[in-house]
Amino acid sequence: MAASSRADLYASRYPVLVLRNVVLLPGHAATIAVASPEGQRAVDFARRQEAALAVVVYADGRAPNMLTPQVGTLARIAEVVPQPDQRWQVRVxxxxxxxxxxxxxxxxxxxxRIELLFPPVTPQAHTMAQRVxxxxxxxHRAVGIPDAETLRVLEATEDPDRLADLLAGQLVRDVSYRQRxxxxxxxxxxxxxxAALIERELARVAAPSAPAVPAASTRLSAEPVIVADETSEAREEAxxxxxxxxxxxxxxxxxxRVEQExxxxSRMSPASAEATVTRTYIETVLSVPWLTETPETVDLARARAILERDHYGLERVKERLLEELAVRALTNGRASRSTVLCFVGPPGVGKTSLARSIAEALGRRFVTVSLGGVRDEAEIRGHRRTYLGAYPGRIVEALRRAGTRNPVILLDELDKLATDYRGDPAAALLEVLDPEQNKQFVDHYLDVPVDLSGVLFIATANSLAPLPRPLRDRLEAIVLEGYSEEEKREIGKRYLLPRQLAAHGLPETAVELTDSAWQELITGYTREAGVRELERQLAALCRKMAREVVERGGTVGTLSRRRVTPATLRRLLGPPPYREMTATSEPQVGLALGLGATPVGGMLVPVEVLVMPGRGELLVTGQAGEVLQESARAALSWVRAHAARLGISxxxxxxxxxxxxxxxxxxxxxxxSAGLALVVALVSALSARPVRSDLALTGEITLRGRVLPVGDLRQKALAVQRAGLRELVAPAANQVEASRLPASLARRLTVHWVETIEQALELALLPHRNDA
Known part of the structure; x- marks a missing residue:
């Protein structure tokens, strides 16, 4: 039938999925294995555009070069599940x-390009629907077909068009017949x-030895026998x-359990919705790697080589990982049952890449489960099959992707889990990570026990503070602190710059940064604990240079080495966004430099104090939390108690x-930890004595004048270095952590260990300006 001009005028374009052996009828669902790249691109396009999909069948093997219009079905994509063999399981x-x-x-x-068809409904159709x-x-009473569920739907369906399609999907399996x-x-x-087809089947069932009753006059030929076709296909699939x-x-x-399913x-119609749900469940259970296991190889020398190849610095972390691998070697791959490693540190310090290196060292497959923003418990435990669109949880899906029962599974961004009315995913993870329970982990969708004891779980987090206490107790935290400037420079030279040069089509010898350029790039263009921003700036530099090469008409082969200086950086990247605080800054009254720690590293926290005529009120501003405000009141009380000794009225x-x-x-x-800086700034403002501008302070104070230890000293020391300062006042109780400071930082930074507030004041305060 040729398309009319009216049809052509109102035609619409849709992505099309060309099938060879499946006819999709309106009102029916089907699960299709899509293996061809063209079919997968069509499905992906429809899913991304949230558009419908035209499904067309070519049952006779013809190539899809249409000479005449053909009738197909407009369909909605309900689910797409990638399979291990590169096929997509698509439910339409x-x-x-x-x-x-x-x-x-x-x-x-x-x-x-399609034309929508609108079936005409006549009084004769309603009469025929009642007969059917x-x-x-x-x-149904004779042979059990259609099933009881479909029969109930038929009785409730008044639309002859929908009734015809619903029944055809139940009775007809032959592809050519369905297409007709x-x-x-x-x-x-x-x-x-x-009706003719059913009458023929009823006659055959009533007299199986008699010849088949001829069908009513029809344009359809070669009508299939309903029961034989249905039963044969179901038996073969089972x-x-x-x-x-x-x-x-x-x-x-x-x-x-699967045998029951x-x-x-086998007793359902293959085209029914219930059969599709059951078939998907069985396929999912069978795709779980129940027996497949990757042999584990523990070679400490090889493991050390992999860690050294992929990561610079992090010596304490590498030693801890090698110890873990040594234990696995002595226990035949079974480490301490309570050990779930959790890498904790700012973004960009190498947490994910360390987990990948561990998997490579063990010879295991590596799978990542991203937990950032997950707030539904069912994302971990799976959805129960009673829900529409149910699917397994992320842990079972990770096992299916890995294709082995003992992969390394990285639980990424563990501290970004959320909680709402749908449950607590952090609580669901307790069963996953507890070695006493995960041997019999039950996913709600599978509803059968899955053994997770062979899985090596590794977690990452920026901070452990947001995690519930029971979950923290199951983790062994390995802290990855920020890099020093020297470590960033070496990481940039060894890993980041070569990677960006290759990504931008530039030879490895195309760019050479001077030491001063590296220093400028690290301190002036980045302010971070890790190296992600540094890599972004290097990428921007490579883009600028690639553009210059192309605009000058050059090629990669003719490109000579380019020496990058700080002046080159400023010309290509613009002025540095961060201003370095140096020791030459003018000391000021009432301004002390404190230190703080954040999930992205240490930071400098200036503390300003201003005194004015009044009646003794203390005002603290700048989004100060309750604990920090209490520290300010404690600092003021100590100053009041020792005012005479400090030369204050x-x-x-x-x-x-x-x-x-x-x-x-x-x-x-x-x-x-800002208590010490608060005391120094208060005494400075009240006594008019300037505070040294080349020195930072950290420490908790007591009303007795003691200085108590603080956390994250390494992060704070690195923040001091990034700010260009050379001296740090810290609690003497933290001196045991001095060995954790990078050697290059320890050489350049002078740390004054103090036990009392008086010792800090002697170091931080300068004489009165009129005495200088």
């Missing part, structure tokens, strides 16, 4: 008949042929699934107001 739901006017299979995603309902009931029914647009015609079940190595309890499936509180401000008010600040 038929919406309505369409006439495909033209087909373009040359574009990246095959597309079709009666015949379907007789057929699809091409019959008028419901009355379809119902007539279905046999295939049983063969896979026998070889998958599943435990007896799983085999028994296969038996149920004893009645200053009665005639002065004090304002403490922490700049960069957009950033919340919390913690007691």
């Amino acid at each position: 739901e038929g919406l309505r008949r369409v006439r495909v006017l033209s087909l373009d299979v040359t574009s990246p995603a095959p597309q079709a 309902r009666t015949l379907a009931g007789e057929l 029914l699809l091409e019959l647009v008028e419901p009355n015609e379809r119902l007539e042929h279905l 046999e295939r699934l049983r063969q896979r079940l026998a070889t998958c190595g599943a435990p007896p309890a799983v085999v028994e 296969i038996e149920r499936l 004893a009645d200053f509180v009665e005639r002065m107001d004090i304002h403490v401000h922490l700049p960069e008010g957009a950033l919340p600040k919390e913690g007691p």
